[in-house]
Amino acid sequence: MRARSQAMCRGMHMAAIKGLKDDRRKPRQDVSDWENPRVCLVEQPAAAAGGWSALEMTGLSPKLSRPSRPKQKAHILSGLYIWVFVLLLLLPVHSGQAQPIDSAPDTMEARMLPCASCHGVQGQGTNNDYFPRLAGKPAGYLYNQLVAFRIGRRHYPPMNYLLEFLPDAYLRAMADYFAAQRPPLPPAAITIVSKDMLALGQSLVVQGDPGRGIPACAGCHGPSFTGMEPAIPGLLGLKPSYISAQLGAWRYGTRSAAAPDCMQIVAGHLTETDVTAVAAWLSTLPAPANPAPVPRGTLAMPLACGSEPN
Numbered sequence: 001m002r003a004r005s006q007a008m009c010r011g012m013h014m015a016a017i018k019g020l021k022d023d024r025r026k027p028r029q030d031v032s033d034w035e036n037p038r039v040c041l042v043e044q045p046a047a048a049a050g051g052w053s054a055l056e057m058t059g060l061s062p063k064l065s066r067p068s069r070p071k072q073k074a075h076i077l078s079g080l081y082i083w084v085f086v087l088l089l090l091l092p093v094h095s096g097q098a099q100p101i102d103s104a105p106d107t108m109e110a111r112m113l114p115c116a117s118c119h120g121v122q123g124q125g126t127n128n129d130y131f132p133r134l135a136g137k138p139a140g141y142l143y144n145q146l147v148a149f150r151i152g153r154r155h156y157p158p159m160n161y162l163l164e165f166l167p168d169a170y171l172r173a174m175a176d177y178f179a180a181q182r183p184p185l186p187p188a189a190i191t192i193v194s195k196d197m198l199a200l201g202q203s204l205v206v207q208g209d210p211g212r213g214i215p216a217c218a219g220c221h222g223p224s225f226t227g228m229e230p231a232i233p234g235l236l237g238l239k240p241s242y243i244s245a246q247l248g249a250w251r252y253g254t255r256s257a258a259a260p261d262c263m264q265i266v267a268g269h270l271t272e273t274d275v276t277a278v279a280a281w282l283s284t285l286p287a288p289a290n291p292a293p294v295p296r297g298t299l300a301m302p303l304a305c306g307s308e309p310n
């Protein structure tokens with residue numbers, strides 16, 4: 001198994017998309033492991049002694065603590081996780097050519113480099129309007145999303161592709177990693193929508209509109225919109241386009257969560273104008289003093305949500 005350098009695993013945005021195209025349209029042999037970011041997720045970024053091996057990542061160490069030694073290898077050749085192994089076997093090996101190794105330590109941070117070009121190294125987000133911030137969202141929420149992409153309940157081909165073969169334990173480790181990150185929130189956005197639109201956004205988010213069956217967003221996302229443990233996300237640091245797109249996805253049925261899917265009910269009551277208004281107003285909020293999600297059970301939610309056991 002060749003080692004992958006940190007540089008190789010960085011800048012994987014284009015590679016993710018290319019890998020996807022290659023995967024779907026060409027024979028597998030054409031996918032070079034140099035270009036395939038999935039390899040960076042499962043294989044050691046460098047051949048550092050004592051690091052996790054690709055095999056060990058496939059389920060031997062559910063908590064991703066450094067596994068003892070590969071003596072249990074036979075054990076993992078059972079179950080679903082074998083597919084990660086199969087994937088690695090299918091990738092071509094260009095032997096005989098020495099590859100540069102810049103000895104990246106085998107850390108979770110290094111393994112998450114394929115995610116960094118779209119989400120930022122700490123999950124802080126990027127300038128792209130549709131690439132969400134991950135940092136500091138509750139781990140249970142992030143885990144649910146990773147599962148949703150893996151099973152196709154959420155659709156974004158590069159993410160569906162990257163997560164396709166990864167075991168639950170690894171998704172949990174990714175979720176825990178990004179939930180623990182605390183990069184500063186971006187400065188409040190300067191919005192181009194009218195004052196009236198902002199006022200509508202604020203009133204819907206803070207008070208809701210009971211006459212139209214719209215509960216206050218704050219009732220679940222928290223008084224300062226930092227979310228609630230274990231699985232309600234904060235709504236800060238997200239671009240208005242991303243928020244609008246997600247609400248639209250619920251309205252059109254391309255995003256769903258465990259039943260009862262409270263967000264589908266909420267989004268279903270919003271008009272296009274409401275969506276623009278709430279997304280714009282949320283993006284103008286400054287960072288709160290405490291960006292942490294409120295503890296589990298803190299808020300009396302106005303509706304039941306399948307993803308947030310109450």
Ligand code: HEC
Pocket residue numbers: 012013016017041112114115116117118119130131132133134137142143145146154155156158159162174233245
């Ligand atoms: C090519 C860009 C790209 C790459 C690479 C990428 N993502 Fe994403 N990710 C996105 C986009 C875009 C979305 C939102 C998709 C949508 O509209 O639902 C997203 C959504 C997510 C979400 C849901 C966020 C939320 O608030 O609901 C999580 C969690 C996530 N990504 C984690 C990861 C992890 C972990 C990796 C690396 C294994 C990764 N992503 C790699 C672009 C990317």
Ligand code: HEC
Pocket residue numbers: 132141144145204205214215216217218219220221231232233235243246247256257258262263266278301302303304305307308
């Ligand atoms: C009854 C509780 C509840 C209410 C009220 C509610 N939400 Fe949510 N919201 C949730 C839950 C739970 C999730 C996570 C769903 C999932 O796992 O995909 C969520 C997710 C979201 C997301 C996705 C965030 C991301 O990073 O992708 C957005 C955007 C959102 N809500 C906006 C709103 C807005 C705007 C309102 C008010 C109009 C609102 N929510 C009201 C419970 C609620």
